[in-house]
Amino acid sequence: xxxxxxxxxxxxxxxxxxxxxxxxxxxxxxxxxxxxxNLYYHFKGKDQxxxxxxxQYEIALSGTLTAPIERPLSSPGNVExxxxxxxxxLEEMYQYRFLYQxxxxxxxxxxxxxxxxxxxxxxxxxxxxxxxxxLIQQSVIDTGEQQLLGLVDNMTLNLxxxxxxxxxxxxxxxxxxxxxxGVLQLLTMVAPYLGDDQLSFYRDCEAIYASMLEEAG
Amino acid sequence: xSDDKSKVTDKASEIAxxxxxxxxxxxxxxxDEAQTNLKKAAPTPPKLFRELVKAGSALExxxxxxxxxxxxxxxxxxxxxxxxxxxxxxxxxxxLEGLHSKVDKLTRKVDALTRLIKEQQTTAKPAAxxxxxxxxxxxxxxxxxxxxxxxxxxxxxxxxx
Numbered sequence: 001x002x003x004x005x006x007x008x009x010x011x012x013x014x015x016x017x018x019x020x021x022x023x024x025x026x027x028x029x030x031x032x033x034x035x036x037x038n039l040y041y042h043f044k045g046k047d048q049x050x051x052x053x054x055x056q057y058e059i060a061l062s063g064t065l066t067a068p069i070e071r072p073l074s075s076p077g078n079v080e081x082x083x084x085x086x087x088x089x090l091e092e093m094y095q096y097r098f099l100y101q102x103x104x105x106x107x108x109x110x111x112x113x114x115x116x117x118x119x120x121x122x123x124x125x126x127x128x129x130x131x132x133x134x135l136i137q138q139s140v141i142d143t144g145e146q147q148l149l150g151l152v153d154n155m156t157l158n159l160x161x162x163x164x165x166x167x168x169x170x171x172x173x174x175x176x177x178x179x180x181x182g183v184l185q186l187l188t189m190v191a192p193y194l195g196d197d198q199l200s201f202y203r204d205c206e207a208i209y210a211s212m213l214e215e216a217g
Numbered sequence: 218x219s220d221d222k223s224k225v226t227d228k229a230s231e232i233a234x235x236x237x238x239x240x241x242x243x244x245x246x247x248x249d250e251a252q253t254n255l256k257k258a259a260p261t262p263p264k265l266f267r268e269l270v271k272a273g274s275a276l277e278x279x280x281x282x283x284x285x286x287x288x289x290x291x292x293x294x295x296x297x298x299x300x301x302x303x304x305x306x307x308x309x310x311x312x313l314e315g316l317h318s319k320v321d322k323l324t325r326k327v328d329a330l331t332r333l334i335k336e337q338q339t340t341a342k343p344a345a346x347x348x349x350x351x352x353x354x355x356x357x358x359x360x361x362x363x364x365x366x367x368x369x370x371x372x373x374x375x376x377x378x
Contacts (some may be wrong), residue, residue, distance in 0.1 A: 067291040084298040
């Protein structure tokens with residue numbers, strides 16, 4: 001791995017584990033066993049590192065979010081694909097969880113990131129809208145137009161801030177529990193519009209969550 | 218009814234796609250425009266938005282390759298999640314209860330076999346040795362193996378994130 005990539009990799013790890021605000025460039029250099037001068041040669045400061053990490057995140061998440069807009073994830077027989085997709089999105093968000101652990105603060109300090117983050121939210125909204133449209137078309141859910149827009153907004157809200165909320169309430173939790181519950185919460189919003197067939201998937205999700213909590217003790 | 222629905226969907230995916238295109242074209246205001254557009258689902262998009270879509274269309278070609286790659290990776294990842302999900306579904310409480318009763322049954326069987334061995338050992342030593350011992354091993358192993366599979370599923374989930 002090139003030094004530049006290693007810096008980004010280590011930074012992401014430290015930001016996620018220790019918090020972005022608490023981590024300095026010296027910490028990053030120390031962790032990598034390189035001199036701060038060497039780090040400075042690649043990045044002029046922490047701002048640049050964060051900017052680059054966010055850029056990576058934006059590209060990755062945009063790519064993922066665009067998929068259901070490009071083409072429906074499911075055919076009538078396998079609606080579950082849409083729910084599995086939600087895991088994929090949340091897992092990707094989790095990889096850059098430092099953003100969500102201190103979201104307001106970061107967005108205030110980096111207006112550039114704020115603008116792009118806003119764009120990601122819009123894209124999320126379009127994605128969830130596209131998914132819901134597919135579900136309507138495949139007669140999986142049944143909603144009026146006004147309800148649908150409300151539903152999409154609620155889902156976007158939940159998806160965007162789930163990790164912040166989870167971090168605030170539970171601090172550090174087994175990531176698989178956080179992510180699973182995030183998906184379950186999203187499904188809970190769709191559940192009232194689901195037919196009986198699809199509800200069985202929802203019940204499975206609930207059961208898995210219950211046994212996860214039991215295991216976590 | 219289905220006609221209406223597909224009409225709605227066509228329009229929606231067009232709006233969604235336009236938002237994507239506007240996003241490719243420019244940041245900031247484009248998105249606000251797109252948002253209003255999505256909310257109202259207005260039949261004629263505002264002018265600025267149209268221009269941005271145009272700009273986005275030009276860039277679209279460039280972005281298509283990257284999107285195709287993203288698309289197939291999304292599908293791959295979905296199938297991975299699907300597998301994990303099925304594994305976890307195995308570990309549901311009802312399944313565990315079923316497993317417990319199975320273990321109980323097997324234990325009883327093993328006990329019976331052990332008794333049988335003892336009886337046979339006292340009567341005809343060499344003949345009875347092999348067969349029951351093998352059976353005992355297999356039955357004892359069956360239950361923990363399933364549990365281990367469920368556990369490794371949740372572990373691999375952890376690792377991935």
